[in-house]
Amino acid sequence: xxxxxxxxxxxxxxxxxxxxxxxxxxxxxxxxxxxxxxxxxxxxxxxxxxxxxxxxxxxxxxxxxxxxxxxxxxxxxxxxxxxxxxxxxxxxxxxxxxxxxxxxxxxxxxxxxxxxxxxxxxxxxxxxxxxxxxxxxxxxxxxxxxxxxxxxxxxxxxxxxxxxxxxxxxxxxxxxxxxxxxxxxxxxxxxxxxxxxxxxxxxxxxxxxxxxxxxxxxxxxxxxxxxxxxxxxxxxxxxxxxx
Numbered sequence: 378x379x380x381x382x383x384x385x386x387x388x389x390x391x392x393x394x395x396x397x398x399x400x401x402x403x404x405x406x407x408x409x410x411x412x413x414x415x416x417x418x419x420x421x422x423x424x425x426x427x428x429x430x431x432x433x434x435x436x437x438x439x440x441x442x443x444x445x446x447x448x449x450x451x452x453x454x455x456x457x458x459x460x461x462x463x464x465x466x467x468x469x470x471x472x473x474x475x476x477x478x479x480x481x482x483x484x485x486x487x488x489x490x491x492x493x494x495x496x497x498x499x500x501x502x503x504x505x506x507x508x509x510x511x512x513x514x515x516x517x518x519x520x521x522x523x524x525x526x527x528x529x530x531x532x533x534x535x536x537x538x539x540x541x542x543x544x545x546x547x548x549x550x551x552x553x554x555x556x557x558x559x560x561x562x563x564x565x566x567x568x569x570x571x572x573x574x575x576x577x578x579x580x581x582x583x584x585x586x587x588x589x590x591x592x593x594x595x596x597x598x599x600x601x602x603x604x605x606x607x608x609x610x611x612x613x614x615x616x617x618x619x620x
Contacts, residue, residue: 380462381424382543382574383448388457390418390443390598417443418454419598427463427542430575432585432592432606434613440598441578445545448576463542463574466492468533477521481512481531484520488535502538509564510534511557530557537564543574582610 394413395401403409418440425431433441446452447459449467474491475484485506489499507516510530512523520528537544546565569575569588579585585592585606592609594602594616602612 379426381460382427382462383425383576384458384460385421385423385444385447386458386460388418388421388447388454388459389416390440390447390452390454391416416598418447421457421595421598421600423593423600423603425574425576427574428572429591430569430577430589432589432609433576433578433595434580434585434592434609435595436617438597439595441595442547443598444595445547445576445578448543448545461543464492464539465543465545466536466539466541467545468536468547475520475528475532478519480519481510481516481523482507484531485535488532489539492539494539502540505538506531506534509538509560533561537561537568541568541573543576544568545576547578582614585610 392415393404393409394415395404395409400409404412421440421444433444435441443452445467447454448461449465450461474488476487479487482503485503486496486499510516510533512527512531515523515527520531523531544565565575565588575588577585577588589606591604592606593600594609594613596616601616602609
C-alpha cells in the first residue's frame with residue numbers, strides 16, 4: 378500500500394491561556410502556577426494519502442486551525458508524532474512573510490525563498506503568479522501601497538502556483554470580487570485534478586461536498602468521525618442539534 382503523505386499519531390496540543398500580554402511575557406521567565414489551559418487537540422490520529430481531498434469540519438474552537446498549523450509547521454505537538462512527506466502550500470494567512478517595503482515582484486522571490494524554492498524555479502513560475510494575481514503595474518510597486526485585497530491576491534497566486542504536494546485551504550478566504558473568487562475556486566479544483574493532496578476547512582456543507590469525498594469531524598480537539606463526507610456532515614449536523 379502507498380505511503381501516507383500526512384500522518385498524525387496520537388497528537389495532542391495544549392495552550393496556556395493568559396490574562397494579558399504582560400502575563401504572557403512574565404511566563405517567559407517564571408512558570409505560572411495552576412494556569413488556565415485549552416486542550417486544542419486530544420490524541421488525534423489519522424492518515425491522508427497522496428491525491429486525497431479531505432475536508433476538516435467542526436465548530437469554532439474545535440481544533441481545526443491548530444491541526445492545519447501543525448501540518449504547515451507553524452505549531453508543534455506536545456505529544457505524538459506528525460509526518461508530512463512533501464512540499465506544503467497554505468492558503469491560511471496569505472500575507473504572512475511579505476516585506477511591505479519590497480515590490481510585489483520582489484516578494485514573489487522572498488516568499489519563494491521562505492518556502493525553500495530555488496531561484497531558477499521561482500523564475501519559471503514568476504509570470505504565472507503575476508498573471509494570476511492581476512495586479513497590473515502594481516506588481517513593481519511597494520507592497521505597502523497595496524490594499525488588503527491586493528496583498529491577498531498576490532499571496533494566493535504565489536501559493537497556488539508553486540506546484541505543492543499538499544495544499545491547505547481555509548475557505549473563509551475573501552480574495553477579491555466574485556469573478557476573482559470564482560477564478561480561485563477553479564484553480565483549487567484544477568490543483569486537485571492534477572493529483573495534489575488537499576486539506577479543506579469550511580463551514581459550508583455544500584462547499585465541502587463539492588471538493589472533498591472524505592471529511593474529518595473535530596469536536597473539542599477530538600476526532601469524532603472520519604469517513605465519507607456525506608456521512609461526516611450528517612453526524613456533524615446531528616451533534617449541533619444535541620447542544
